[in-house]
Amino acid sequence: xxxxxxxxxxxxxxxxxxxxxxxxxxxxxxxxxxxxxxxxxxxxxxxxxxxxxxxxxxxxxxxxxxxxxxxxxxxxxxxxxxxxxxxxxxxxxxxxxxxxxxxxxxxxxxxxxxxxxxxxxxxxxxxxxxxxxxxxxxxxxxxxxxxxxxxxxxxxxxxxxxxxxxxxxxxxxxxxxxxxxxxxxxxxxxxxxxxxxxxx
Numbered sequence: 001x002x003x004x005x006x007x008x009x010x011x012x013x014x015x016x017x018x019x020x021x022x023x024x025x026x027x028x029x030x031x032x033x034x035x036x037x038x039x040x041x042x043x044x045x046x047x048x049x050x051x052x053x054x055x056x057x058x059x060x061x062x063x064x065x066x067x068x069x070x071x072x073x074x075x076x077x078x079x080x081x082x083x084x085x086x087x088x089x090x091x092x093x094x095x096x097x098x099x100x101x102x103x104x105x106x107x108x109x110x111x112x113x114x115x116x117x118x119x120x121x122x123x124x125x126x127x128x129x130x131x132x133x134x135x136x137x138x139x140x141x142x143x144x145x146x147x148x149x150x151x152x153x154x155x156x157x158x159x160x161x162x163x164x165x166x167x168x169x170x171x172x173x174x175x176x177x178x179x180x181x182x183x184x185x186x187x188x189x190x191x192x193x194x195x196x197x198x199x200x
Contacts, residue, residue, distance in 0.1 A: 025041060025042070025168050026039060026166060026168055026184075027039075027047065028047050028049055028099060028166065029087075029088065029099065030049070030088045030089075030090040030092070030097040030099055031090075033049045033051060033097050033099070034051070035051055035164055036049065036050050036051055036161075036162065036163050036164065037049040037163060037164045037165075037166065038159065038163040038164070038165050038166070039165075039166040039167070039168075040118060040155070040157045040165070040166070040167045040168070040196075040198075041168055042155070042168045042169065042200045044103075044104050044105070044118060045101060045102060045103055045104060046101070046102040046104070046105065046108050046118070047087065047099060047100070047101050047102075048099070048100050048101075048102065048108065049097060049098065049099045049100075050097070050098050051095050051096070051097050052095065052096050052098075053094065053095060053096075054091055054094060054095055054096035055094035055095075061091055061096075064089070064096060065089055068086060068089060068098060069086065072084050072085075072086055072100070075110075075111055079107065079110075082103075083102065083103045083104075083107040084100055084101065084102055084103070084107060084111060085100070085101045086098075086099075086100060087099040087100060087101055104118070105117060105118040114160065114161065115128075115160060116157075116158055116159050116160060116161075117156070117157070117158040118155070118156070118157050118158070119155070119156055120152065120154070120155055120156070121148075121149055121150065121151045121152045121153060121154035121155065121156060121197075122149075122150060122151070122152035123149070123156075126149070128158055128193075130145050130149075130158070130193075130195055131145060131175050131176070131193070131195065132144070132145055132146075133145055134148055134173040134174060134175055134195060134197065135173060135174055135175070135176060135178075136172070136173055137170075137171050137172055137173060137174065137180055137183070138172075143173060145195075148172075148173050148197055149197075153199055154172060154197050154198065154199055155167075155169070155197070155198055155199075155200060156195065156196070156197050157195070157196045157197075157198070158193060158194070158195050158196075159188055159193075159194045159196075160191055160192070160193050160194070161188070161191060162187075162188050162189065162190060162191060163187075163188050163194075164181070164185065164186075164187050164188075165178075165185065165186050165187070165188060165194070165196055166184060166185050167184050167185075167196065167198040168184070168200060169184060169198045169199050169200040170183050170184060170198060170199050171183060171184060171185075171186060171196060171197070171198045172197050172198055172199055173195075173196075173197040174186050174194070174195065174196050174197070175193065175194050175195040175196075177189045177190060177192050177193075177194055178194050178195075178196065184198070
């Protein structure tokens with residue numbers, strides 16, 4: 001009887017650990033990054049890594065670090081809080097890799113002076129003209145965008161810059177100009193609008 005109880009307890013703890021692992025949020029670090037990368041978090045936040053050439057003898061890491069800190073501090077002061085945080089700034093193989101966290105897409109857009117969107121399915125009055133169809137990830141079939149956007153279980157990300165895009169979930173649909181790399185990762189091709197629809 002004791003053995004049976006111990007076995008049940010072991011199985012329950014194993015199931016609990018497995019469930020926790022599935023729900024772990026992805027975090028990007030400079031060590032993982034080879035190209036510009038954007039991670040869309042389920043809470044609406046973003047992690048964005050940029051990779052720039054840093055291979056001239058006159059480039060100075062301390063000056064770069066101070067410049068980035070000053071830019072972020074100035075922005076946060078105007079925004080009235082810690083809307084952006086510096087996760088890391090590293091030099092590797094002639095590249096400078098900067099990872100920033102943004103509290104939301106509005107902060108990302110304001111800081112980078114670009115237009116983008118991140119919203120939940122079921123939202124009304126979307127102020128962006130989206131493509132009329134999207135590619136379904138599971139079979140490559142085209143699907144009506146309006147129908148997809150009505151699903152309240154989905155999150156929708158719209159970007160107009162070339163990125164490797166990661167999501168905390170499973171990608172369900174994407175626009176023509178994106179390439180599906182993994183179930184939670186696409187590559188946006190060029191600077192045209194890229195749309196990703198995923199299920200957290």
